Amino acid sequence: MNPNQLNSSDEAEQYLLDQLVLGSHDAFEKLYRLHWVFVYNQAYKRLRDQDDAENITQDIFTTVWENRTKAPIQNFRAYLFVLTKNKTLNFIVKNKPTLITDYEESISNDSSPLKELLTKEAYHNLNEKILSLPPQQRTAFAMRYEENRSTDEIATIMGLSVKTVRNHLGKAISTIRSILKFLILLFF
Template structure:
């Protein structure tokens, strides 16, 4: 008699897997991990450009899911994973020297907020970020993007643009101050609106 073939992880309903995980099923947890590992890793790597850091973030997220399986209710797993990856990426970046403290306020966003609220907050935040970036003087904007979005050193930027390293550092300082003050105010208002709604 032929043995019944086990269903592929991708075909198993998330809510069923989560229910079994809540009951302590390591098999269901492994299936959930297998189903979403590659997607989660790709999302983290896309933001961090570092394979080890991306793996650590995904591992940490799934570890917390297992440890909090009986108390943390997850209704939409892809949406939950998206938010968890984004927040953990921010935490990881905030520990790096080239990332700036105006993102620390993100730690104060309560986890109880609905994912719809969180997604709306981030959409508005990054829309405001891009608008502020566009408002910077052209050369200052280029320098900022090269440093913090392409992760080039001030020395490389100075050589690339044919200006002194001191000029690069001065322009970065002015750009950071503009963004820090403006984005912190925008984000604070958004958080107040969410937490009091």
């Protein structure tokens, strides 16, 4: 398939990601050219140093290449955002402990359109996952995390054993774990 024949930029990017998994250097170079400025700007915003931001950017794309055959990437820009955030924080902790306060301020003041979009998308996906839970799991989850009820209270209200309620909660959390991890990474 020729990437020029694809209908949208999302399809073209997915095609490049598929080719990347197969080891295409050309696809990697195209993804790099499309996204390096975004990664660099995210790193620079937190580090405030051109050389360090360039090094982080190179490290990010090295990681992308090295991990190309691992779990499929659904949203490449979101993946780069989280990867950059994590690598930048690790760099600060290792190399510039005095910048940790600045980093925390930049994160707390970071209300970029991308972060807002990622947050909305993640919450939308979280709500969809919760609504797709089986009825008893959904009810137990809502009582526990929206109404702050104890497992004993939930068991009494639902007419179930405490162990059954814990099982329902465990299964519900397992179902929505990936979205919760993404939200945690996004905010912390």
